[in-house]
Amino acid sequence: xxxxxxxxxxxxxxxxxxxxxxxxxxxxxxxxxxxxxxxxxxxxxxxxxxxxxxxxxxxxxxxxxxxxxxxxxxxxxxxxxxxxxxxxxxxxxxxxxxxxxxxxxxxxxxxxxxxxxxxxxxxxxxxxxxxxxxxxxxxxxxxxxxxxxxxxxxxxxxxxxxxxxxxxxxxxxxxxxxxxxxxxxxxxxxxxxxxxxxxxxxxxxxxxxxxxxxxxxxxxxxxxxxxxxxxxxxxxxxxxxxxxxxxxxxxxxxxxxxxxxxxxxxxxxxxxxxxxxxxxxxxx
Ligand SMILES: NC(=O)c1ccc[n+]([C@@H]2O[C@H](COP(=O)([O-])OP(=O)(O)OC[C@H]3O[C@@H](n4cnc5c(N)ncnc54)[C@H](OP(=O)(O)O)[C@@H]3O)[C@@H](O)[C@H]2O)c1
Numbered sequence: 001x002x003x004x005x006x007x008x009x010x011x012x013x014x015x016x017x018x019x020x021x022x023x024x025x026x027x028x029x030x031x032x033x034x035x036x037x038x039x040x041x042x043x044x045x046x047x048x049x050x051x052x053x054x055x056x057x058x059x060x061x062x063x064x065x066x067x068x069x070x071x072x073x074x075x076x077x078x079x080x081x082x083x084x085x086x087x088x089x090x091x092x093x094x095x096x097x098x099x100x101x102x103x104x105x106x107x108x109x110x111x112x113x114x115x116x117x118x119x120x121x122x123x124x125x126x127x128x129x130x131x132x133x134x135x136x137x138x139x140x141x142x143x144x145x146x147x148x149x150x151x152x153x154x155x156x157x158x159x160x161x162x163x164x165x166x167x168x169x170x171x172x173x174x175x176x177x178x179x180x181x182x183x184x185x186x187x188x189x190x191x192x193x194x195x196x197x198x199x200x201x202x203x204x205x206x207x208x209x210x211x212x213x214x215x216x217x218x219x220x221x222x223x224x225x226x227x228x229x230x231x232x233x234x235x236x237x238x239x240x241x242x243x244x245x246x247x248x249x250x251x252x253x254x255x256x257x258x259x260x261x262x263x264x265x266x267x268x269x270x271x272x273x274x275x276x277x278x279x280x281x282x283x284x
Contacts, residue, residue: 002050007082009062011044012094014073016258016279017102017131018211021267023071039073041065041101043094044283053082061088063097065105067233074260076283086238091245096252099278103131103253104241106231110186110208111139112240114229119144121183124175124200126193128164129155131278132210133188134253137164140186142249148182150175150189158254158276176200187211198224253277 002008020038022028043063046056056062064085072078088097110132111117123140127133128149140147141163148166151159156167168175170193179200187194190211197207203223209216216226244250254277258266266279 002048002053002079004051005053005081005083006050006079007046007053007056007062007085008048008077008079009042009044009064009085010047010077011042011073011075011283013044013098014039014042014075014260014281014283015098015101015103015131016266016270016281017041018270018273020074021271024267029069037072037075039066039071039075039281041098042073042078043088043092043097043101044078047077050082056082056085056087061094062086063088063092063094063101064238065102065233074263074281083235084233084238086235086242089242089245092242092252095255095257095280095282099131099253099255099280100135100241100245100250101238103278104135104244104250105233105237106132106210106229107135107139108237108240109231110210110229111136111143114208114227115184115186115206117143117145117184122146122148122181123184123186124179124182124197125149125164125186125188126175126197127151127188127211128159128167129276130188130273131253133186134159134162134277135250136186136188138162138250139244141165142244142247145184148179150193152274155276162251184208195220198226255280257282 046060062085129151149164150168150170153169176199181202182200185197185207198219201224206225208227216228
């Protein structure tokens with residue numbers, strides 16, 4: 001049911017995010033109530049509209065990211081605040097839109113809002129083949145930056161196609177030995193990779209982290225800044241995804257599709273952290 005200000009969306013596709021298996025394992029946001037439905041982003045069709053919602057109608061194709069603290073996108077229907085969903089563009093299938101929702105929102109918050117990447121700057125993006133980083137590579141290129149990224153060798157062709165200027169095989173080369181004087185770094189890998197990312201920055205450089213928990217790691221030097229992007233929910237950022245797709249700046253991510261009944265298999269791949277792009281449930 002759509003309460004005041006909400007819409008009900010009949011979900012066509014929902015994506016798998018790293019947070020999903022972390023929540024399932026009890027590693028983040030420990031749950032006190034069960035059953036719990038995982039899933040943070042989706043694309044689908046509005047099937048009911050609550051009181052006060054004037055900008056969306058039954059039949060509209062929309063995509064979105066659940067509100068902070070809300071989950072439940074691995075489902076056939078979801079009720080969600082109308083203000084935090086956006087109309088899907090015909091240029092994207094529901095599968096593509098679900099794949100881009102949280103990944104795109106996070107990349108925009110990191111690259112544009114937090115790091116404020118500018119034309120002519122050089123950025124190192126760690127973990128280039130992942131969902132957030134694949135979007136970030138394309139966005140940073142669109143903004144006019146030179147993009148260096150890390151990935152295993154099997155993902156280099158993919159990263160070249162989406163615009164990376166330099167790709168480091170992190171299994172063969174220590175990035176701290178070959179990258180220096182970057183204006184910015186964006187880490188999507190976490191752990192030791194995050195901590196060592198400070199070494200590639202020029203004096204005054206800035207680094208953003210999304211795989212190190214709620215806080216950025218503490219820099220081991222005093223002439224750089226460490227930032228944790230704040231990833232809120234609003235329609236404006238989703239519309240920015242749509243605009244970037246319309247401009248041709250960002251293309252749909254590489255996707256592996258699953259049925260909802262294959263959630264165990266999808267989580268095993270997500271947990272392995274070695275795949276390209278996004279894993280998406282085709283719900284209907
Ligand atoms: N709002 C938020 O704060 C927010 C939102 C979304 C995601 N996240 C977090 O951001 C992180 C990234 O998520 P994601 O979904 O984009 O990707 P992911 O599924 O966590 O990572 C997959 C990618 O990581 C790469 N990778 C693994 N180890 C690597 C290493 N040592 N060096 C370079 N690349 C490496 C893999 O590439 P190879 O196969 O080439 O190794 C693979 O393409 C996760 O921790 C997730 O929880 C946070």
